Amino acid sequence: MILKILTHISRVLVGLLFIYSGFVKLIDPIGSQYKFQEYFSEDVLNMEFLIPYTLPFAILLIIIELVLGVMLLVGYKPKLTVWSLCSLNLIFLFLTWYSYVYNKVTDCGCFGDAVKLTPKETFYKNVIFMVFIIILILGLKHIKPLISNKIGAIKTYATVFISLFITYYVLHHLPIIDFRAYSVGTDIVKAMEYTEDGEIGPIHDFEIGTENGDQLEEMISKDKAMLILITTLEKANKEGLIEISKTATKAKLKGYSIYILTSDIMMADVIYDNNTKKLDAFKSKYNLPYTFGSCDEKAIKTAIRANPGIITVEKGVIAGKWNWTDTDDVTLK
Incomplete structure (x- = not known):
């Protein structure tokens, strides 16, 4: 029994x-x-x-x-x-x-x-x-x-x-429920702060590293910003880059500041050796004449489950996230 x-x-x-x-x-x-x-x-x-x-x-x-x-x-x-x-x-x-x-x-x-x-x-x-x-x-x-x-x-x-x-x-598309630190509605600044017991915030190792320094603070201050996240340029879906380029063009016309984050080693050449040949060629090929910045690969993978993917940010708060397959659904204000 x-x-x-x-x-x-x-x-x-x-x-x-x-x-x-x-x-x-x-x-x-x-x-x-x-x-x-x-x-x-x-x-x-x-x-x-x-x-x-x-x-x-x-x-x-x-x-x-x-x-x-x-x-x-x-x-x-x-x-x-x-x-x-x-x-x-x-x-x-x-x-x-x-x-x-x-x-x-x-x-x-x-x-x-x-x-x-x-x-x-x-x-x-x-x-x-x-x-x-x-x-x-x-x-x-x-x-x-x-x-x-x-x-x-x-x-x-x-x-x-x-x-x-x-x-x-x-x-x-993207996960039906987003349990990660970069979910829609997250205030990036608050999520980067240390907790009361001294623990590191849920968002860390997140940056927009350029030859002119980290542009993250500048991005957070914008009323409307679009982040295009690419883990590595070599592994990025080529069709996706074309589709995202079209969406970025529309966003630019609506006043969005656009930043492209990648963990690609190419960014190290730009930042430390001032060698922009590969980056310029990539920008020209996919019509992405925007600010490129380096970011930790794990942070990018955590932020969005797409390569490439889009995140919109309004005054430091994540407003939307999309896989490149859903670029037609991107909400632009």
């Missing part, structure tokens, strides 16, 4: 946790991709040969996590579900243990950007949930379909279909 009660409690807790964890990552799979790139880097697991496959790997893992949570709650194929959850949690347990012991990845991304946990907190969270999963293994016979196997199957396949649709949508 006690095992049956514990099994049902564990079923609900584990099922809901995996659904929540899967969902907050599903709406931003690129964030998980970046996290796996960090894990597979030379300084961490030294598995760089896997880096080109991190996006499909992240998507697969996210959907499996979400679907297993649903399967557990509806009681569909309980044996397969519970043992799969056990295997998945063992992977998470290893990664979080590695982060905790070696302090290599300070945020495992288990809950995307929705909930931030320290490596220690994340590791012990997985230890606790492994206890619940062991209870599920011991109480397998008590996990029955809520209604029927047929309904369980329908809900499981519906979850897969909906997950794939959401993934497609957010990859071609």
Whole structure:
């Protein structure tokens, strides 16, 4: 009787946790991709040969996590579900243990950007949930379909279909819910301030570095500014650069000050060697005769999940964000 009660409690807790964890990552799979790139880097697991496959790997893992949570709650194929959850949690347990012991990845991304946990907190969270999963293994016979196997199957396949649709949508646009520091409505100045306990603000390493110094303060003071963010010029979508150029032209006519941020090494040549040949050629090719500035690559990737992407800022407050695929929807005042 006690095992049956514990099994049902564990079923609900584990099922809901995996659904929540899967969902907050599903709406931003690129964030998980970046996290796996960090894990597979030379300084961490030294598995760089896997880096080109991190996006499909992240998507697969996210959907499996979400679907297993649903399967557990509806009681569909309980044996397969519970043992799969056990295997998945063992992977998470290893990664979080590695982060905790070696302090290599300070945020495992288990809950995307929705909930931030320290490596220690994340590791012990997985230890606790492994206890619940062991209870599920011991109480397998008590996990029955809520209604029927047929309904369980329908809900499981519906979850897969909906997950794939959401993934497609957010990859071609932007995350449905933005949990990051650069969400619409954020006051950049306030977000860069230190907290009362001395912690660094949620926005940091953000700058518009030029040969004339950091132009961030100037940008924040503008009534209307447009930031065009490009992680690296080489990897930027070429069609996207053309579309963004058209939008930037419209914005300029409406009085927007336009700044282009990139982490490209080309900016180092401009700032430190005063070599503008590559930059001038790029500006001419894509009709982007605006202020270019260097910015930390991680900051750019955090600010927007697009390459290139657009952020509009009004008096220091983020007013809008768009993937280059949505340039027709950019709101200009």
